[in-house]
Amino acid sequence: KNQVEQSPQSLIILEGKNCTLQCNYTVSPFSNLRWYKQDTGRGPVSLTIMTFSENTKSNGRYTATLDADTKQSSLHITASQLSDSASYICVGQGGGATNKLIFGTGTLLAVQP
Amino acid sequence: GAVVSQHPSRVICKSGTSVKIECRSLDFQATTMFWYRQFPKKSLMLMATSNEGSKATYEQGVEKDKFLINHASLTLSTLTVTSAHPEDSSFYICSARDRAYWSSYNEQFFGPGTRLTVL
Numbered sequence: 043k044n045q046v047e048q049s050p051q052s053l054i055i056l057e058g059k060n061c062t063l064q065c066n067y068t069v070s071p072f073s074n075l076r077w078y079k080q081d082t083g084r085g086p087v088s089l090t091i092m093t094f095s096e097n098t099k100s101n102g103r104y105t106a107t108l109d110a111d112t113k114q115s116s117l118h119i120t121a122s123q124l125s126d127s128a129s130y131i132c133v134g135q136g137g138g139a140t141n142k143l144i145f146g147t148g149t150l151l152a153v154q155p
Numbered sequence: 156g157a158v159v160s161q162h163p164s165r166v167i168c169k170s171g172t173s174v175k176i177e178c179r180s181l182d183f184q185a186t187t188m189f190w191y192r193q194f195p196k197k198s199l200m201l202m203a204t205s206n207e208g209s210k211a212t213y214e215q216g217v218e219k220d221k222f223l224i225n226h227a228s229l230t231l232s233t234l235t236v237t238s239a240h241p242e243d244s245s246f247y248i249c250s251a252r253d254r255a256y257w258s259s260y261n262e263q264f265f266g267p268g269t270r271l272t273v274l
Contacts, residue, residue, distance in 0.1 A: 078265075085159075085248045085265035086199070131198070143263065145198040 044069045046134050046146035054152045059122055063149045065115040065132030073137035077106050077117045080129045080148070089117070089130075122153045158182055159251050161266035168239055169274055176234045176269045178249030184229035185251035189263065190222075193246040205232045239273040246270055 046067045055061050067075060074093045078086035090099045090106040092115075098107045103120045119126055132146040158181040168174050178188055186207045191199040203213045203224050211224035221243075223235040232251075236243050250263040 083246070083268065083270065085161075085250075085268045087265070088262070091262065142201060143199075145200075147196075147198045150196075 044134070044136060044144045046132050046144050048130075048132050048146040048149050050149060051147070052150040052152070054154060055122055057122060057124055057153055057155050060118065060120050061122060061151065063117045063119075063130050063132075063151070065117070065146060067113050067115065067132070067134040067144070067146075069113075069134035069136055069144050071137035072110070073135040073141060075106075075108050075115050076133040076135065076143075077104070077115075078131045078133060080131055082128070086131055119151075122151075124153050124155060127151060127153045157253060157262075157264045159249065159264045159266040161247075161249055161269050163269060164267065165270040165272075167272045167274065170240055171238055173235055173237045174239055174271060176236075176247055176249075176271075178232045178234070178251070178266055180230045180251040180253075180264070183251075183253040185232075185253060186229060187252045188226060188232040189250045189252075190224060190232075190234050191248045191250070193248060193268075195246075199248060202234075236271065239271070241273045244271055244273045 049064045076091045077089040080086045089104050092099050092108045094110040105118045108115045129148040129150050131148045134144045160179045162177045188205040190202045193199045201214050202217045203211045205211045205224045205226040207226045213219045226232040246268050248268045250265045
């Protein structure tokens with residue numbers, strides 16, 4: 043069964059600190075792994091997309107890693123800002139005819155001053 | 156670029172009425188659009204895949220007569236919730252795939268969502 047699991051479920055950090063969010067996925071066949079940021083009451087916004095051949099990808103203060111062997115991914119946020127408070131969703135996409143997005147339940151991040 | 160809009164952003168309606176939600180790709184053409192539903196603190200759940208000029212493909216458990224989808228043009232898809240009931244209250248999000256942009260990433264661009272409350 044295709045599924046994506048994320049940890050932790052929620053996280054509180056102080057402004058300026060770094061944090062790392064985890065994602066384990068079981069998606070077969072596998073096409074790519076994505077991280078989205080979703081502000082409350084808004085649609086998801088893409089942060090990074092990686093295929094199985096990519097190990098790391100950065101987007102500003104966001105750095106995602108992918109280990110296709112262990113089927114794990116992480117999202118590292120550097121020097122957090124109050125505006126980083128949001129839900130971060132890990133999404134796997136199947137390959138071939140089954141190219142649906144498999145969504146994780148997200149990690150709710152709260153950055154406090 | 157790659158902006159997707161939704162209208163309305165929020166709607167409140169009485170039980171038994173129908174509500175139409177629009178999803179537009181503003182700066183690209185989308186042969187395929189997707190409709191998702193999200194409950195509080197839950198993940199997005201795909202409801203249906205909408206292809207321009209053809210019937211939508213619904214996910215298992217989604218009533219096609221309840222959730223009518225029309226994708227009449229390359230920039231517009233609509234979701235109509237018919238005879239809405241309080242349990243239909245949810246956050247509805249659409250996404251669109253750019254027909255001119257193909258890569259191994261197979262990108263989808265999400266709209267800002269529509270909050271539906273049925274009284």
